[in-house]
Amino acid sequence: MTAQTCTLLGRNDWVRVDLPNGQSASGQVDWTAHDHVGVTFAVPIGDLDQFLARCFPDESTPPALSPRTPHFVTSCPVDLWQGSTAIATTMIEISTDGARFATPTTPRLGRPLLLSGPGLPALVAARLCWASAGEAGVIFEHPLPFDTLAPWLDTRALRFAQRG
Structure with a gap:
């Protein structure tokens, strides 16, 4: 194709x-x-x-x-904050509307989260909408503007960063 x-x-x-x-x-x-x-x-x-x-x-x-926004494969260390608790995860997919993570522990469904990671806007507000078999998915409270996401996607050092 x-x-x-x-x-x-x-x-x-x-x-x-x-x-x-x-x-x-x-x-x-x-x-x-x-x-x-x-x-x-x-x-x-x-x-x-x-x-x-x-x-x-x-x-x-x-x-x-229903149509959905494009999803992009990534492998980027991020922290999901639920209150004052940080969960170290790896973001494995991102779109302007949300993201999917490989996570060792599952945050509580429906609870507000903050997402932080290299090169992303300071703290991205999100809500956990599903979790299963070591993975979890969030929807962003406000979609990321594509003009913010595109340069991040084009920067392989950010999109495929290593936890350090």
Whole structure:
């Protein structure tokens, strides 16, 4: 698949393509050229027509088929603050609306959190919306502006930072 991107990706980077119809597929970047990449999916796409089918969200559309903002793979050490307690985690995915973490302990669902990490705005207010099998997902109280997120995504030293 050829795709236009808004962030720099490198050869062999793993990506997940999420389509507005709720379909998704993961694969590796085979080639890059300016703002375009070629992706080879890990598993062949079975029914291409179904995979590419359009969806028009309205009252009759299941929530799972509603469009969502692009999610970007990352591996960045962050702290989730719940009150005065900090939980050291690794952010593994981010979008303008929220993030997913690999976490050794699970914060309480529905409770307000603050997120801090290298290169991110000082403290990002969020709310834990799910937790399962060592992972957790938050939704940001206020979406991150894309013009704030894009430079962070393009800076590999931040996006794939090491805890130090």
